[in-house]
Structures are given as C-alpha cells and as structure tokens.
Amino acid sequence: MKTILLIALLSCQWWGSKAQNKNKMESLKANTAAISEILETRYFKGIYEGDIALLSTVYHPGTLLFGDVKGQPYAKNLEQYLDGVKNRQSPKASGKPFKGEIQDIRVVNSIAVAEVKVTMYDFVYQEFLSFHQIDGKWLLVNKMIADIADHAVIER
Template identity: 40%
Template sequence: MYKENIKNIENLITNYFEGIFHGDIIKLEACFHKNVNIYGDIKGVDYLKNINEYLEGVKNRQSPKDLNEDLKMKIIGIDIMGKIAMAKLHVPMLGYNYYDYLSLVKIDNTWKIVNKIFTHVE
C-alpha cells in the first residue's frame, strides 16, 4: 500500500509540475481540493489566495514553457502517515527559486492537495 501511495502522490505532483510549467489550469486544478489555501512568502511579500485566484494568476501569466525555460522542478521528499501526506518540492521557475510544502489528503481513494505553502529563497 505504501508503494502504491508513493506512486500516486508522485503522479499527482508530476501533474502539478506540468500544470504550472505549461500553464495548464485544467491539469493544475485537478490536483487541488476545492477548499485549498495557498500561502507564500515572495521576497518578504505575503501571498494568500484561494484556488480560483491562484488559477487565474497562472492563466494570466506567461508559462515557463512559453519563456523557453527548462523544467527543473523536483520532489525533495514525501512523508505519508495513513491518509495524510506532506511533500517538499523545489520549484525553480520564472526567475524565482521556490520551495513548496504541500499537505495532501487521500479522499475517496484519490490524493489531493489541501494546502500549499511556499517561499522564494535567494
């Protein structure tokens, strides 16, 4: 069961990375629970959005793919306990060096992101 959960979470995170990288809001939205909170610290400026605001921002910016960036996003670690998990990710893109922490929950046998916090590190 553990290996299956890891594989399913890795697939979810791959879709998350591809959604961000390509600006694919349909793929990206499918990764999140509808009540997700997204909080970030970008160079000392607070970022707090709900899923609709977040997706609107992704839709209205140039994607890293459109800017000819390489996809360098990677999983640093995943910790699973029962139906909950945490993932730490490195998400360099658009001139930022982001680190994401995702809280995940297995609902109806499907993993979803229920909380995202991130920061930019110089």
C-alpha cells in the first residue's frame, strides 16, 4: 500500500513538473514572439518612416541610449533621441536602403535582450536592446548601439 501511494505521489509530481515546464516554454515563446512583433511592426517601421509617435510606443519614458557612431561617443535620453529622429530625413524619404533584422532575443522572466542590426544611410548599427515587461507590456528600457560599417564584428 505504501509503495502504491509513493508511486502515485511521484507520478503526480512528475506530471506536474512536465506541465510547469510546458507552461514556461509556452510563456517564453509567447514573450519572444511579442518582442519580435514590437521590433518588426513598431521599432523598425518607426525608424524607417521617422514616425516618433509609433517609436514612442516602444520605449519606456526613462530610456537611455549609449554607444558609438563613426567612432564618436553617443549618449542621449529618449527625448533627445526622438527629437533627432523627428528632425532628420527619414530613411524612407531618403530613398536609401534600409534593413532591420533581428539576430537574437533572450527572455528571462520579465526582462529580455534583443540583438538587432539596422542598416540605414551610411551606417550599420549593431544594437543591444534591453526590454522590461511592465504592467503586461514589453517596453524598451535601454539601447546600446555601435556603428560597425567600417569594422569587423567579433562573433561568439
């Protein structure tokens, strides 16, 4: 009798852990898909069209942006960045090639990092975008960029 109860208990725990793992995997896939959707339909599109209203929906108001552009330090707050986007000719209006591509998305609980490459004007930006899920919405909270147009990228 004890053996039967022990087997039943272990079976329930095994099935329960399988269900938890399945739920975690489904949640991970859903979160990765949500971030991918944000990048494709709002981030890349907003940059390409110079649409600051659309871009504003992607960012947390306190977002900071850092990196280097043509070897020069780059540091802006969100307001400065959006003002720059607003006052430049958009890649769409310039007629020059534009490409945004997602290279990787890593999600851990309510945080995530997306690695993307954006080619526009004479720049090729390697970007690391930090996201945080706040009130059920994924928001970009930090942006790191490096212009790699004239440099080889070190692969992992």
